[in-house]
Amino acid sequence: MRNPLSDTIVNIPPSGIRKFFDVVSEMKGAISLGVGEPDFDTPWHIREEGIYSLEKGRTFYTSNSGLKELRQEICHYLKRRQRLEYDPNTEVMVTVGGSEAIDIALRAMLNPGDEVLIPQPSYVSYVPCTVLAGGTPVIIELEEKDEFRLTPEKLLEKITPKTKVLILPFPNNPTGAIMNRTDLEAIAKVIEEKDLFVLSDEIYSELTYSGKHVSIAEISGMRDRTVLINGFSKAYAMTGWRLGYAAAPALILKQMLKIHQFAIMCAPTTSQYAAVDALRNGDEDIARMKKAYDERRRYLLREFRALGMDCFEPYGAFYMFPCIKRFGMTSDEFANRLLQEEKLALVPGTAFGNCGEGYLRVSYAYSLEDLQKAIERIKRFVARLDGEKKC
Known part of the structure; x- marks a missing residue:
């Protein structure tokens, strides 16, 4: 019988984030700090709006691009919070999470062989989504000495005549790094000079602890080169509602919408009504x-x-994103031993790219009580490792 599978799909490895969690789910007394999901319930007034929409029988398809009311609120939000102006009719669409927006943006923009610059460590979906869209991922390795920021020098090193898109994943998962206005202005000059486009994943924009988040779309000359991705999962604790959005030049958004029409139809109606209340x-x-x-x-x-x-x-x-290099172990070795010996699951830094070797990702989207228990387990484990070194 002929092989029924796509070679492209078979050759894409599964997410490194999920590697440990099948084990954790069956391990009694285990603690996981591995998933990037808020421990807060969706605020009641948002849930109530979703319930109300169901009670009113609002269970039909919306337009492919999403409820007009929601698109208008997204535009109001972007103007209010980030000084950005978009047309709700032609430059904004609602997606099934930010992840769908990333996928369809790349598929809408790439021709076979186009290169996509992906700073790492970063979210696990960028490389496979690039491959699925027929593009070629080109990794830019970020370093702790630069606070895991993207510098113009590192960007220039990787640009070739085939480069088309730069993914900008800030605030960053897994490092927590941010890019301030000065950082963005510096790379914007390179982007314009080399005639690139930007996919800016800003799902953590509301979780910035030093000053206010700045979108690269705010920088002069960048709005018409940028697909801005955001959503409701992180800021509003709405992960299970599966709702995101893209704001982009009409030329790009029109083609993204075409893919969305054929593959998805529209985002969940109940979630969209709830999201209107979230933004307001x-x-x-x-x-x-x-x-x-x-x-x-x-x-x-x-x-x-x-x-x-x-x-x-x-x-x-x-x-x-703590460094574990002093222990002389790989990220996988450290994480596996910690899980087996202390029943604590953290994600190896290599799940987010090879340059994550020597680091672990620790999510603090968990209660302070859980974090305190986890730290006690890490203390015991580190003391044991230090004891082994002395022997």
Whole structure:
């Protein structure tokens, strides 16, 4: 019988984030700090709006690009929070999570062989989505000495005549790194000079702990080169509602919408009505959750440094990226032993690219109580490792 499978799909490895969690789910007493999912319930007023939409029988398809009311609120939000102006009729579409927006943006923009620059460590979907769209991933390895920021020098090193798109994953998963206005202005010059386009994944934009998030679309000359991706999962604790959006020049968005029409039809109607309320009335919820994340962030940073584990200060998202190089173990070895010996699951840095070797991703989207228990287990494990070195 002929092979029924696509070679392209077979050759894409599964997500490194999920590697440990089948084990964790069956391990009694295990703690996981591995998943990037808020531990907060979706705020009640948002849930209530979703319930109300069901009670009113609002269960039909919306337009392919999403409820007009929601697209208008997205535009109001972007103008209010990020000083960006978009046309809700031609430049904004609602997607099934930010992940769908990433996928269809790349498929709409790439021809076979076009190169996509992907700074790493970064979110696991960028490379496979590039491959699925027929593009060629080109990795830019970010370094701790630069606070895992993308510099113009590193960007220039990787640009070739085939380069078309730069993915800009800030605030960053897994490092927590951010790019400030000065950083973005510096790389914007290169982007314009080399005639590139940008896919800016800003799903963690509301979780910035030093100043205010700046989108590259705000930088002069960048709006017409940028597909801005965002969503509701992180800022509003709406992961299961599966709702995101893209804001982009009409030329690009029109083609993204075409893919969305054939593959998806429209995002969930109930989620869209709930999202309208989130954008209108959710600022206080964002502030409340962000304050809690910041307390957890500062707690973990103190504890890791007290343990002698180098860890630069992350100013975005809800992840810590401590360095474990002093223990002389690979990220996989450290994470596997920690899981087996202390029943604590963390994600090896290599899940986010080869340059993540020597690091672990620790999510602080968990309660302070869980983080304190996890730190006690890490302390025991580190003490044991240090004892083994002395023997």
